[in-house]
Amino acid sequence: MAYWLFKTEPDTFSIDTLKAQGTACWEGVRNYQARNLMRDEVKLGDSVFIYHSSCKNVGVVGIATVSREAYPDHFQFDPESPYYDPKSDPDNPRWIMVDVTYQRHLPLVSLAAIKANPALEEMVLVKRSRLSIQPVTEAQWQAILTMAEPG
DNA sequence: GCCAACGTTGGC
């Protein structure tokens, strides 16, 4: 069982949207390193922190689980989609997605709080913030849970 | 809106 952090811009897709949908496909990942993680390492039943980026309150806002492993992201073939990729071959799709299922909200654990916690200084979020699909260690997972729900 | 970090593209 592995742990992950998935970033989303809440103006486009928030934890509340995920809660309303229950299960949602995580489309639009267009970065090779993030794609490779989803393709090779994100497994059914893994736990995921949902992280809101590019908004007023950036940070971890909830938990989901992986409910379907990698399959082609059909938006790459849709010219109307912002995720359209004309260079992707339908016989060999370049981009994939996974499905996630809502578990629960957490009280916001802000990026500033994460950066201020010495136990989290090795987090990918802190060291290499731009990756949109990130591995989280069990220790990091527990540390953030404790920050969200002390005691 | 600014801008630093960093990923991608394309000429050579």
Add this chain to the structure above:
DNA sequence: GCCAACGTTGGC
């Protein structure tokens, strides 16, 4: 394969 130009991410 190098690297400059360019585009995107994302915090602030």
